[in-house]
Amino acid sequence: MLTTDAPRDCFIENWFTSQFKTQADGRTCQTVDKQSVILFPTGSEFINQKDAFKRFGIQAAAHEIEHVVQNEVFNYEMPDPCWFREGFTTYSVWIETSFDKSFVPMANLKKTTFSNLVTSLKKSNIQVNAKIYENWSNEEWYELLNYHPANPICWGRNKDGTVVSNPIFFGYAAGPFITEKLYIDFGITETVKFIKRAGVLNNFETAFTQTFTISYKDWMIKSAIPWLLSGGA
């Protein structure tokens, strides 16, 4: 039996619930002696559906491997916000699979992800600063992407561990666009410097300002959120 000091999602009995039996899913967990391990529900119905696994399972595996890389770079102190944690790994897989014609092209991934995000928001009753989705400014988006109580959704779970109904996976859906804008605005070299610095300082916002000489909030409001809302076009 695997022993971890990771979140409850890493305990197999919590994790291997019905929702994962038919979906591509994995977890990267940390053992008590600071090793990264990747868990997949290999006995699930999903894995037995060969076509489904071909389409989604390989991406899910690559996503989890990216989390291992993250853990190593961040010295196992992976910083929030969630869009960074999940967006970074998701975008990395978009890039990796864009070199292989048997996967979905990057442009389609972006289009589908953005339209799913908007559709989910329209159907949801999420409010930020007492405003519904249609009335949000960049300020509301910023709050939502940074620990707003209405956004417990990085893991698809509420803070008490229950699964959210009608989840909108902001970290996974919005995160890749914001990660992409980091690369566009600052380049890969500076972005890698930032990631390493965030791991050393264990402080996302301080590492951001020190590396990019703009505050995290300013950059989000002026550059990243407009990019996200354009669908990354």
Ligand SMILES: [Zn+2]
């Ligand atoms: Zn992930």
